[in-house]
Amino acid sequence: MxxxxxxxxxxxxxxxxxxxxxxxxxxxxxxxxxxxxxxxxxxxxxxxxxxxxxxxxxxxxxxxxxxxxxxxxxxxxxxxxxxxxxxxxxxxxxxxxxxxxxxxxxxxxxxxxxxxxxxxxxxxxxxxxxxxxxxxxxxxxxxxxxxxxxxxxxxxxxxxxxxxxxxxxxxxxxxxxxxxxxxxxxxxxxxxxxxxxxxxxxxxRDKINPLDTMLIIFTFAGLIWSLSEITSSTMSMMAIIVGLLSIILGIWFIFRQNTESNPMIPLKYFKSRTFTGGNLATFLLYAAMYGVVFFLPQFLQVVGKVDPLVVGLEILPWTGTLVIVAPFAGKAVDKYGEKLIATIGLIFQGIGYLLISIFVHEQSSYFTMVIPLALAGVGLSMAGPALQKAVLGAVEPTAIGKASGIYNVFRLLGGAVGTTLVVIVFYRFGSIIDSKFFTNGFRAAMFFSAVLSILGIIFSLRFKNIKK
CATH class of the missing domain: 1.20.1250.20 (MFS general substrate transporter like domains)
Known part of the structure; x- marks a missing residue:
């Protein structure tokens, strides 16, 4: 600094x-x-x-x-x-x-x-x-x-x-x-x-409306709970009912935000292409990432047959880039703007996951994954700071707190939805029966994560750079 x-x-x-x-x-x-x-x-x-x-x-x-x-x-x-x-x-x-x-x-x-x-x-x-x-x-x-x-x-x-x-x-x-x-x-x-x-x-310093408070709590608690239940083996009709009720409560909450003088989530923020695009790109960035977080360690243990400690070391080419690249990527955002760095980051993450889905198979060496993992990690490390700055920079200073809350809601929901969808894709193309079927499901999951990441580019390209 x-x-x-x-x-x-x-x-x-x-x-x-x-x-x-x-x-x-x-x-x-x-x-x-x-x-x-x-x-x-x-x-x-x-x-x-x-x-x-x-x-x-x-x-x-x-x-x-x-x-x-x-x-x-x-x-x-x-x-x-x-x-x-x-x-x-x-x-x-x-x-x-x-x-x-x-x-x-x-x-x-x-x-x-x-x-x-x-x-x-x-x-x-x-x-x-x-x-x-x-x-x-x-x-x-x-x-x-x-x-x-x-x-x-x-x-x-x-x-x-x-x-x-x-x-x-x-x-x-x-x-x-x-x-x-x-x-x-x-x-x-x-x-x-x-x-x-x-x-x-x-x-x-708007007053906190008790009804809005209850609506937002039940909406997000219900959505995230139902999403986690949908992918479990004991999924019941209750998960579907709770999910639908949560969506209804969410619609009611949004309607109230549009009519209140002091809303918890001012919908006027979403008139900004950068604010809206940044949050949607964040949703897709973390939807892709959390799907990989869920399956990559399991793949390394089930197919690679290594213990948890080795798994922690083998994912370092991916996670380690956050520490190494993110500070430099953040500096690049200040110099070149959010739009360019976020778009490049989403492309890198998508290509990394795509390469894994293409080249990794049941008998492949772990080293086949190293470069793609590193590429995906670099992409995440670039896109993260760029999207954060885009969202927070699109609102006035007094709204930074609310903007950061909205950003983190999109991040959390992206992770929950991404994990749910990737699990569904995994079981559509594979299973946990043996290594061969697990690999088939894993490759499909990685391909789907790549698609989610690439879709984020649609929204990052809509940014208006706020670089100063």
């Missing part, structure tokens, strides 16, 4: 304060890292949790899904509170709730307590990512935001690399409860430093 300090908004006090941009970047990235880490680290501890609590796979699924469902359900409500009460204050409250939930998770002695504790964690995590984005974006000059968001993405991306391996190490050397205990000291330190070193800012 060229500047060493940033000036905090006065928030009506008539005073300003200088803040070190390095600390702003570190502390906002830490919140994103913690929320992502907790999602990834649990995956490698799932078997140990299932064995210790003596539960079925279906019951275990709720310990994993409760976290993501809660984040999607309460995210926009938390963002609205941050805009009204203060972004830093809500960010710290989110870290506190997340840390408290981690304590409850570590102390859980049965699956019911663990699921409730994961919901508490999810409530805290729901504001950690959007508020960290809003604080960072509001504190950094426009011409440096791409670089800052690139570094932010890279640090958060470390969770994809460190999470699975660290989870496996902790479970092997200590116990699964310690994957939650490690959040406690980090959370306490983060809250203390954030209260001292992060600037406070506010956005649109």
């Amino acid at each position: 060229n500047a060493s300090t940033a000036t905090a908004p006065s928030s009506g006090t008539g005073k300003s304060k200088q803040f070190n941009t390095t600390w702003i970047l570190i502390l906002t990235s830490l919140g994103f890292f913690m929320s992502m880490m907790d999602s990834m680290i649990v995956t490698t501890a799932s078997t140990a949790i299932r064995t210790d609590l003596n539960i079925s796979v279906n019951m275990l699924q709720w310990a994993l899904n409760a976290y993501n469902i809660t984040i999607g359900a309460v995210l926009l409500v938390g963002v609205s509170m941050g805009e009204r009460i203060g972004r830093r204050r809500i960010y710290n409250i989110g870290i506190f709730i997340f840390t408290l939930g981690s304590v409850f998770c570590a102390l859980s002695t049965n699956i019911s307590l663990l699921v409730v504790s994961r919901i508490i964690e999810g409530i805290g995590a729901s504001v950690m990512t959007p508020m960290s984005m809003a604080i960072l974006t509001n504190s950094i000059p426009q011409n440096e935001r791409g670089k800052a968001l690139g570094i932010w993405s890279g640090i958060g991306g470390l969770a994809l690399i460190v999470g699975p391996s660290l989870g496996g190490f902790i479970v092997a050397k200590l116990a699964w409860q310690w994957i939650f205990w490690i959040n406690v000291p980090i959370g306490i330190i983060a809250i203390y430093l954030s209260s001292k070193l992060l600037p406070e800012s506010k956005g649109n």
Whole structure:
């Protein structure tokens, strides 16, 4: 970053304060890292949790899904509170709730307590990512935001690399409860430093409508839950009913946003081609990515016949690029604009997945995947910061918090929808019967992920560059 300090908004006090941009970047990235880490680290501890609590796979699924469902359900409500009460204050409250939930998770002695504790964690995590984005974006000059968001993405991306391996190490050397205990000291330190070193800012201080709050919570909780249930072997009519009811509630919510004077999601933002295109491209970018996240580790274990620790190392050509490329990609966004970098990134990710679907087969060497994985990772590392800056830069500064919340909703829904569709495609062309059928399904899933990524180009090409 060229500047060493940033000036905090006065928030009506008539005073300003200088803040070190390095600390702003570190502390906002830490919140994103913690929320992502907790999602990834649990995956490698799932078997140990299932064995210790003596539960079925279906019951275990709720310990994993409760976290993501809660984040999607309460995210926009938390963002609205941050805009009204203060972004830093809500960010710290989110870290506190997340840390408290981690304590409850570590102390859980049965699956019911663990699921409730994961919901508490999810409530805290729901504001950690959007508020960290809003604080960072509001504190950094426009011409440096791409670089800052690139570094932010890279640090958060470390969770994809460190999470699975660290989870496996902790479970092997200590116990699964310690994957939650490690959040406690980090959370306490983060809250203390954030209260001292992060600037406070506010956005649109509109009152929060209770009916809108309930509608958005039930809409997203129902949608994400039903999507996760549709792909399970025990899918029932209840999942379809809940999904349809959630869509109806969502339509009602949108209708209310169009008629209210102080909406939770101002629909006027979507009149901007850049804002709308950026969110839709984000949806497709992460729909493609999460489909690969779901199947790639399984393919390496089932067909490649390697253990989880080796899998963590073998996906490094893909995930490792987030740390290496994202900061440079963010700088390129500042120099060349969002439209070009986002489009190139989506192309690279799509080509990477497409090459895997073409050249990988049951007997192929792992090294066949290395270059395509790296190419896809570079694409994700480029498109991520570009789309973030496009969306946040398309609104006025007072709306950055709401814009970051909307962006993260599209990201979460993209992941949920993408995973559901990819699972459907997998079972249409393959199965888990043996390696041959698994490979057939995996190749079809990778091809579909490539198509999703390429479709994102349609929307990135509609950007109006806001480079300054």
